[in-house]
Amino acid sequence: MRVNVTVNGERRQADDVWEGESLLFLLRERLGLPGSKNACEQGECGSCTVYLDGTPVCSCLVAAGQAEGREVRTVEGLADGNRLDPVQQSFVDAGAVQCGFCTPGLVVAAHDLLQRVPRPADEEIREALAGNLCRCTGYENILDAVRLAAERRGESESGSESESAGATG
Numbered sequence: 001m002r003v004n005v006t007v008n009g010e011r012r013q014a015d016d017v018w019e020g021e022s023l024l025f026l027l028r029e030r031l032g033l034p035g036s037k038n039a040c041e042q043g044e045c046g047s048c049t050v051y052l053d054g055t056p057v058c059s060c061l062v063a064a065g066q067a068e069g070r071e072v073r074t075v076e077g078l079a080d081g082n083r084l085d086p087v088q089q090s091f092v093d094a095g096a097v098q099c100g101f102c103t104p105g106l107v108v109a110a111h112d113l114l115q116r117v118p119r120p121a122d123e124e125i126r127e128a129l130a131g132n133l134c135r136c137t138g139y140e141n142i143l144d145a146v147r148l149a150a151e152r153r154g155e156s157e158s159g160s161e162s163e164s165a166g167a168t169g
């Protein structure tokens with residue numbers, strides 16, 4: 001079957017997609033986006049997390065055909081050109097990346113959390129990331145990364161607010 005899907009803002013098409021093929025396979029093997037990782041293929045580790053119509057999903061559990069006509073945003077699509085998203089940059093700066101296998105899923109999950117809850121408490125961070133497993137046990141640094149990303153997002157928002165107040169005032 002043919003699947004038409006918008007990925008990171010671009011309309012993409014894949015042919016000969018087989019029934020039962022996962023969205024994760026489609027993204028990695030057909031569309032050349034290896035950011036989302038295949039670690040368990042059973043919905044248990046979160047390494048394959050992507051946004052589907054704005055909601056984080058485990059792409060290993062979504063059939064590629066279910067993405068027909070929908071919008072997918074992968075970890076690659078969070079960056080603005082060569083500029084990393086604050087969540088991505090904070091994972092780097094906080095040393096929250098060891099082997100990196102869990103990182104794309106954690107980054108998408110943290111990105112989603114901060115969009116919903118800009119200043120999350122530690123409990124909220126833990127809960128939001130509960131479905132993402134890190135085999136390198138780097139959870140403390142991961143928490144630090146999300147706290148840092150929240151701070152940076154807050155700073156950039158207050159910066160843009162004062163800029164616009166300056167522009168209008």
Ligand code: FES
Pocket residue numbers: 037038039040041042043044045046047048049058059060061
């Ligand atoms: S690879 Fe999808 S949840 Fe682990």
Ligand code: FES
Pocket residue numbers: 096097098099100101102103133134135136137138
């Ligand atoms: S950094 Fe290796 S699994 Fe998390």
